[in-house]
Amino acid sequence: MSHITIERQHTLGLPAARQHAQTWAEKAHAKFGVQCRYEAGAQSDVLHFDGNGMQGQLHVSASHLKLDAELGFLAAMFQDKIEAKLNEQFDEMVQPA
DSSP: OEEEEEEEEOSSOHHHHHHHHHHHHHHHHHHHOOEEEEEOOSSEEEEEEEETTEEEEEEEESSEEEEEEEEOHHHHTTHHHHHHHHHHHHHHHTSOO
8 A cells, every 4th residue: 555645734724724624525525436524623623534545534723734645556556646636735725715
């Protein structure tokens, strides 16, 4: 298995970061059939995702996003493309509105 870690600092605050993470989950489900489960906490949240050769977690806080993902054998062949797309999505996600 291959591993992807993406981290971003941001100034969005937890409510906005939470909304971005939930939107990301909705798009992942709609486009790729990835199943997502969101656990909201007082200080931080965790989005669990699984499907289409990828599983992992997105940790969401008031100032930080961290994605940890494991790619299955077939998805690992496209790791560079997957990682580039995720980096692009996270760069957009942390931009102030």
